[in-house]
Amino acid sequence: MxxxxxxxxxxxxxxxxxxxxxxxxxxxxxxxxxxxxxxxxGLEVTVIPAAGYPLELVSPVPLxxxxxxxxxxxxxxxxxxxREAAAVIDKVRPDVVVGFxxxxxxxxxxxxxxxxxxxxxxxxxxxxxxANKLGARLTPYVATSFPDTRLRHARYTGLPIRRMISTxxxxxxxxxxxxHFGLDAERPTLLVTGGSQGAQRINAxxxxxxxxxxxxxxxxxxxxxxxxxxxxxxxxxxxxxxVVERYVDRMDLAYAAADAVVCRSGSNTVTEVSGVGLPAVFxxxxxxxxxxxxxxxxxxxxxxxxxxxxxxxxxxxxxxxLPGLLNDTSRLAQMGAAASGVxxxxxxxxxxxxxxxxxxx
Numbered sequence: 001m002x003x004x005x006x007x008x009x010x011x012x013x014x015x016x017x018x019x020x021x022x023x024x025x026x027x028x029x030x031x032x033x034x035x036x037x038x039x040x041x042g043l044e045v046t047v048i049p050a051a052g053y054p055l056e057l058v059s060p061v062p063l064x065x066x067x068x069x070x071x072x073x074x075x076x077x078x079x080x081x082x083r084e085a086a087a088v089i090d091k092v093r094p095d096v097v098v099g100f101x102x103x104x105x106x107x108x109x110x111x112x113x114x115x116x117x118x119x120x121x122x123x124x125x126x127x128x129x130x131a132n133k134l135g136a137r138l139t140p141y142v143a144t145s146f147p148d149t150r151l152r153h154a155r156y157t158g159l160p161i162r163r164m165i166s167t168x169x170x171x172x173x174x175x176x177x178x179x180h181f182g183l184d185a186e187r188p189t190l191l192v193t194g195g196s197q198g199a200q201r202i203n204a205x206x207x208x209x210x211x212x213x214x215x216x217x218x219x220x221x222x223x224x225x226x227x228x229x230x231x232x233x234x235x236x237x238x239x240x241x242x243v244v245e246r247y248v249d250r251m252d253l254a255y256a257a258a259d260a261v262v263c264r265s266g267s268n269t270v271t272e273v274s275g276v277g278l279p280a281v282f283x284x285x286x287x288x289x290x291x292x293x294x295x296x297x298x299x300x301x302x303x304x305x306x307x308x309x310x311x312x313x314x315x316x317x318x319x320x321x322l323p324g325l326l327n328d329t330s331r332l333a334q335m336g337a338a339a340s341g342v343x344x345x346x347x348x349x350x351x352x353x354x355x356x357x358x359x360x361x
Contacts, residue, residue, distance in 0.1 A: 001029060001095045001359040005088070007108035008100030009038030012047075012195075013124050016268050017145075017347075018100050019051050020160035021122070024348035025355065035092045037085065039104050056092070058084040060103040078107065085111035096120060096359040105131040113138050118358040122351060123151055124159060124267040126294035141358040143351050145267050146298060155354065158347030159271040164252045166345040168276050173256035180253050181221050181243050188326040191258035191278075193223040193248075199264055200228070201310050202283055206262065207231040208315035209322060214239045216323030221257055223248050259332055260325060262318075265296035265307075270343070277340035279332050280305040281322070283313045304339025 006022055008014035015038075022034045036053050038044035039060035048055045059081045061074065085107040089097070097112040098120040099105040105121075109131070112119045121135035126146040128136070136142045136152040144151060145159035178185050190213065194202045206222060207230040213220060219240040224230050226246050235242065248254050255261075255276050263269050265282040273280050282305050284292035293307065300307045306325075308317065325331065344350075 001032060001356060003033040003035070003092060003094045004355065004359070005035050005037055005092050005094035005097045005108070006100070007037040007085075007097065007104050008102055009042035009044035009048075009104050010102040011043060013266055013268055014100045014102045015042070015044050015047050016162070017122060017124060017160040017351075018044075018098075019047070019053070020162055020348045021098065021351050021355075022051070022053055023163065024160065024352040028352060028356075033092075035088075035094070037088060037104055037108055042102070042104075056088045058088065058104060058107055061106060078110075081107035082110045082114070086114055089115045089117060096355055098122065098355055099131070099135055100124065101129050101132045103131075106134060109135040109138055118361050120351075120355050120358050122157075122160075123149055123154075125149075125291040126267075126297070127289060127291040139358070141354055143347075143354055145271065145347070146295065148298075157350035157354065158344035159267050160348035160351055161268065161271050161275065161345070163348075165255070165272050165276060166348070168252050168255060170256045170276055170278070173253060177253040177257035180250070181245075181257055183219055183221060183241055183243060183257055187217055187219045187240055189257055189259050190218055190220045190322065190326055191223075191254055191261040191263075192220060193254070193261065193263050193269075194225055194228065195264050195266060195269060199225070199283070199285075201313060202262060202264075203228050203230045205313050205315055205318050209318040210235075210242055212319040212323055213326075214242070216327060218323055218326045219243075221245070221254060223254070260335075262322070265292040267295050270295045270299060271347075274299045274304055274339040275343040275345045277336040279325075279335035279339065281325075282307050283310055286310040299339050299342050302338045302342045304335050304337075304342060 008018040096118045119139040120141040122143045123132045128151045140153045142153040143157040144154045147156045220242045260279040262281045265284045282296040299305045
């Protein structure tokens with residue numbers, strides 16, 4: 001295999017596994033020409049060039065979920081985007097096209113079929129999206145992040161994640177991580193994150209629970225998001241630290257510093273926190289089609305996490321649950337061991353195997 005085209009974008013749920021897969025392919029094929037395909041609207045326009053990979057762009061084709069004038073423009077927009085994707089394939093001449101879902105994937109899948117280029121599809125969520133349902137009908141090479149995803153030709157590989165996370169030794173980095181964030185070396189530590197954009201419900205509830213956590217001796221590392229805020233009560237001198245960050249680029253250190261995490265349950269988050277054995281309280285995003293709750297379910301069923309609906313994640317619930325959980329070292333150890341036994345951390349290599357298989361067809 002000499003050349004590969006990786007299609008995915010919009011959110012970190014698509015771009016993160018794409019980049020992890022690109023890195024895995026480069027490790028085994030150092031001279032491989034990797035090109036990425038995205039749209040001008042997504043996160044890919046920033047993160048893919050920053051990772052050192054060339055990016056080609058096609059027009060986005062969002063699918064309106066209501067019957068309106070915009071819906072009737074979809075066929076023409078799709079034809080144009082497929083033409084653009086086919087032009088990229090003609091330019092790059094990939095041995096295989098790999099899609100990770102999202103707006104860019106449908107034109108990539110149809111253009112790959114049109115040009116008779118082998119296609120590999122990776123589905124990030126437990127509940128597959130429209131793009132990958134289509135892609136799975138066009139190829140036998142289909143990979144899923146979760147074991148029970150219902151998708152044609154599905155093979156369970158897991159979700160490719162960054163090597164800095166998949167190879168993380170939390171215990172070995174614990175002291176360095178807590179010093180990095182200005183945390184106490186010995187106190188029980190709760191990590192709070194709503195993902196790259198933050199989560200208003202999580203931020204508000206933790207602010208209201210801060211006093212109960214401090215009284216229980218629990219310190220907090222809270223990543224509120226670039227526009228997030230957390231309202232904290234006045235703190236007594238000598239109380240447990242409550243560190244607020246808008247963004248953290250060393251999530252390996254954040255995971256290493258923590259004894260447990262409160263977070264959403266997007267596929268990347270579930271894979272990372274569970275894969276490294278970090279006990280979690282998952283608060284699924286209440287919008288969409290319920291895929292976040294489904295993402296968390298295997299880990300919750302194994303005993304590695306708690307699952308709380310967004311509307312139920314209140315000050316009363318958090319104050320009654322989090323202080324006791326963070327001070328129960330035996331329970332945390334059991335949850336961490338259960339979590340780490342559910343999620344594979346070698347999905348990047350397994351997906352690279354599938355891509356090699358498709359390219360050699």
